[in-house]
Amino acid sequence: MSTTGTGTGTFTLRPVDPVEDAEFLHGWVTHPKAAFWMMQEARPEDVERAYMEIAADEHHHALLGLYDGVPAFLMEKYDPAHRELVGLYEPEPGDVGMHFLVAQTDTPVHGFTRAVITAVMRHLFEDPATTRVVVEPDVRNTAVHALNAAVGFVPEREIQKPEKTALLSFCTREQFQKAVVA
Known part of the structure; x- marks a missing residue:
């Protein structure tokens, strides 16, 4: 468990x-x-099955984010040498892939999603073996591109995945530290 x-x-x-x-x-x-999570048509049993598969996968992990003890976001981390980006870029030692989803709310709090992505990045960089975080959001997801930039991600190029055209982006530990201190 990690606390931030x-x-x-x-x-x-x-x-x-x-x-x-x-x-x-x-x-x-x-x-x-x-919508960019691409599970709009999923049934509850589909969601359970998907997360059972992730729980059994040594290269992919799903974590539930709680805010003051209440479920508030979902985070997935994966090894891009084995999942999601295989054959689409040359992974480096210390690369970790990441997805995150903040739960919808009827009472949004300004800055909450940025606090979530900052907490996610801090968690990933708590592991000294992590040197760079890799993301591949849909090119149309401009909101997440802005959040990624706010925590230090630098886009490299568009890539074609089976389910989407994605913006391959990277954030080193140093880029993250510089972004969150500024």
Whole structure:
């Protein structure tokens, strides 16, 4: 478990429990605001199955993000040499792939999503073996591109994945530290 203070609350991370968490995760991943998560048509059992597969995968991990103890976001980390980006770029030692999804809310808090991505990046860089985080969001997802830039990601190029045209972007530990201090 990892804990990160936000100034107003605390984020913690724990592994997703595919059975216990599937019901609310289903609501998150099928919400219209989660269109880029590409699970809009998923049934609850599809979500449970997807996260059971991730739980059994040594190269892919799903973590539930809690804000002051309440589920608030989903984070996935993966080894890009074995998942998601195989054959699409040349992975370097220390590369870690990442996805994140903030739960929809009727009472949005200004700056919350940026605090989430900052907490996610801090968690990833807590591992001294992580030297660079890799992301591949849909090229149309301009909101996440802005968030990525805010924490130090630098786009490299567009790549074609089976499900989307993605913007391959990287963030080193130094780029992250510089971005969050500024």
